[in-house]
């Protein structure tokens with residue numbers, strides 16, 4: 001009981017960490033099938049750090065449409081910031097993570113035909129598959145988050161499989177308006193309370209721009225936001241360092 005209240009107190013005092021997802025810098029490079037060395041992803045990591053980010057997030061997709069295996073290796077070798085590796089729940093990805101040892105693995109659902117990660121992971125249906133995978137990652141001191149919809153069932157299943165954190169999919173909430181947006185916000189808050197009660201960290205991500213970063217910063221117990229597409233788009237006009245600074249302020253002012 002005492003331990004639980006201490007956990008809550010610590011979380012509320014902390015700044016919200018910003019994880020900068022640089023997948024779309026790699027997307028630009030892959031438009032020319034990787035024949036160019038630019039944009040330099042290590043420079044992107046340095047600029048994210050200079051702008052005040054705490055983490056770099058990369059998604060090694062099964063179709064390798066943006067981040068490549070060599071990027072994962074290189075970014076982890078240089079380790080300018082902590083690295084959060086997003087990946088599908090597959091044996092291939094697990095092997096890569098165990099070998100490359102990022103600080104965090106975030107398991108996400110993946111479909112080849114999708115434009116971006118659509119919906120959250122169905123942890124309820126994957127308990128038996130995820131449990132041993134998470135166990136192996138933890139043995140290597142890699143922390144694990146699960147990208148899920150803000151549903152109580154999914155949060156409880158995430159605890160059951162041994163996740164350290166849940167990352168709530170904010171994409172739906174971002175696109176809604178009016179009463180539907182309010183209802184989705186309530187779902188996010190309710191799920192965050194349960195995740196915190198179960199001693200998991202609360203992360204959020206998907207579709208966040210400056211405005212929604214400011215709004216999502218009010219999510220109860222939020223510790224971390226992972227943001228990519230808007231930041232890379234803002235960077236085209238403002239530069240990455242300035243965009244990261246502005247985003248961090250949206251989360252924490």
Ligand code: PXP
Pocket residue numbers: 021023059086106108116117147167204205206207208226227228229230
């Ligand atoms: N978090 C997760 C788990 C994701 O899959 C993505 C998209 O790659 C993001 C965060 C970042 O979303 P966006 O690019 O819309 O900011």
